[in-house]
Amino acid sequence: MYEISDAGPNFPGYSNIHVAVQRRDRRDELLDPHPGDASSATWTLECTATPTDAGLDLKGPYIQGRPAGRFIFLSWGTVDEAGTFTLFRRAKLMLDAIDPDTAVAAMGSGRLLARLRLTDAKGRPLCAQVRPPLIEWSATAAA
Numbered sequence: 001m002y003e004i005s006d007a008g009p010n011f012p013g014y015s016n017i018h019v020a021v022q023r024r025d026r027r028d029e030l031l032d033p034h035p036g037d038a039s040s041a042t043w044t045l046e047c048t049a050t051p052t053d054a055g056l057d058l059k060g061p062y063i064q065g066r067p068a069g070r071f072i073f074l075s076w077g078t079v080d081e082a083g084t085f086t087l088f089r090r091a092k093l094m095l096d097a098i099d100p101d102t103a104v105a106a107m108g109s110g111r112l113l114a115r116l117r118l119t120d121a122k123g124r125p126l127c128a129q130v131r132p133p134l135i136e137w138s139a140t141a142a143a
Contacts, residue, residue: 014078014088017125019118021045021062022073022090030075030085031062036125041118045072049107056103058095058112070095074118076125089127097131102139110142 017036021043023029034041047060057067065071076089093114098106106112116135120126126134 016079017076018079018085019074019076019125020085022064022075023061024064027075027087028085033079033085036076036118049103049112051104051107055096055100056098056107063095064092065095068096071129074126074130076127089125091126092129093135094129094131097135098137102137105139109139111140113138113140 018033019036019041020030020033023031031043031045043062045060045062047058047063050057050059052067054068058070062072063070064073072093072095074091074093075085075087076091077085077087079085093116098112102112114135114137116126116130118126
């Protein structure tokens with residue numbers, strides 16, 4: 001079970017930490033929560049991609065924000081005995097950080113893949129805006 005308890009005297013500490021993708025405009029609707037200490041976590045998000053002068057505009061039920069500022073929320077929270085998820089931190093996977101060549105390749109292949117560590121340098125849940133080099137975007141063949 002993933003726990004955080006050593007962040008300082010005013011830090012409340014957390015246990016049974018999970019991470020999930022948050023649905024747009026629905027903070028409590030989460031896609032496939034995974035234990036925070038899982039060896040890996042994978043989510044597949046359906047979306048549409050539209051080429052724009054600024055690059056690629058992605059839209060879908062789990063894509064947040066406005067054009068040129070879109071992102072995916074990874075929500076961190078605790079899960080109690082009843083299975084209730086209580087949010088305490090989020091990370092924004094910034095879509096405007098996708099390299100234009102990767103975006104074009106993803107349009108052709110039908111799949112955009114993101115790889116990232118879910119924890120920061122101190123082993124705590126990754127939060128704030130996430131951009132390269134903390135995340136690696138690539139185009140892969142559609143499944």
